[in-house]
Amino acid sequence: MAEFVLYDYHSISEQEQRERATAFYELCRCRRTVREFSDRPVAQEVLELILKTAGTAPSGANKQPWRFVVVTDPEVKREIRAAAEGVEREAYEHRMPQEWLDDLAVLGTDWHKEFLETAPALIVVFSILYTQDGGRIRKNYYVKESVGIAAGFLLAAIHNAGLVALTHTPSPMDFLQKIMQRPENEKPFLLIPVGYPKEGVKVPDIHRKSIQEIVLWK
Numbered sequence: 298m299a300e301f302v303l304y305d306y307h308s309i310s311e312q313e314q315r316e317r318a319t320a321f322y323e324l325c326r327c328r329r330t331v332r333e334f335s336d337r338p339v340a341q342e343v344l345e346l347i348l349k350t351a352g353t354a355p356s357g358a359n360k361q362p363w364r365f366v367v368v369t370d371p372e373v374k375r376e377i378r379a380a381a382e383g384v385e386r387e388a389y390e391h392r393m394p395q396e397w398l399d400d401l402a403v404l405g406t407d408w409h410k411e412f413l414e415t416a417p418a419l420i421v422v423f424s425i426l427y428t429q430d431g432g433r434i435r436k437n438y439y440v441k442e443s444v445g446i447a448a449g450f451l452l453a454a455i456h457n458a459g460l461v462a463l464t465h466t467p468s469p470m471d472f473l474q475k476i477m478q479r480p481e482n483e484k485p486f487l488l489i490p491v492g493y494p495k496e497g498v499k500v501p502d503i504h505r506k507s508i509q510e511i512v513l514w515k
């Protein structure tokens with residue numbers, strides 16, 4: 298049975314809309330993926346607020362089909378790095394077609410994943426494919442879309458908090474399900490090291506598409 302509450306909507310002027318939209322764009326424009334981290338720890342309270350923000354994302358039928366596992370234990374980070382480097386080495390040396398390797402060349406990435414140990418926290422994002430209610434399986438809907446949106450909120454919140462992140466997708470990722478001891482219905486989606494950049498860190502000199510390239514007005 299649907300029940301409704303009054304939406305807490307705060308109207309703002311067009312001038313304020315412009316100012317806020319500009320400020321948010323200026324903030325997001327400066328976000329970059331960082332692949333070299335300092336080992337400076339991040340306050341747990343800040344991480345919690347960032348994760349709470351991710352949890353405000355919309356989701357198919359409000360199923361909120363996400364789980365975030367935060368790893369700060371150096372032993373576990375070492376285990377994750379070893380497993381990730383194993384699959385990534387295999388991918389870079391044997392599995393990725395030349396076209397993919399060419400596309401990655403501008404980023405300067407390879408199978409070495411030192412950041413998985415240096416970053417103070419690794420957020421492992423899981424998709425929850427279904428839940429079990431007694432003996433009954435309850436499906437989640439639009440899981441990829443929902444978890445993708447939550448991950449977007451997460452990355453924006455990390456950047457807003459003055460921290461940096463790397464969206465990492467070691468392939469295949471099932472080792473994370475085993476190391477994190479997650480059940481069968483939870484599948485790893487992204488591995489996101491979070492922290493502070495290494496001093497003087499450099500990022501690839503790549504460019505974003507212009508608004509004309511990405512938007513059509515009809």
Ligand SMILES: Cc1cc2nc3c(=O)[nH]c(=O)nc-3n(C[C@H](O)[C@H](O)[C@H](O)COP(=O)(O)O)c2cc1C
Nearest residue numbers: 328329330331332404406463464465466467500503
């Ligand atoms: C779904 C997804 C998967 C990614 N996987 C990796 C990855 O495994 N390793 C990596 O170094 N960067 C990865 N990236 C980061 C992209 O390379 C990066 O976002 C892109 O080059 C644009 O750079 P920017 O984030 O600095 O704007 C991934 C990004 C996304 C969205």
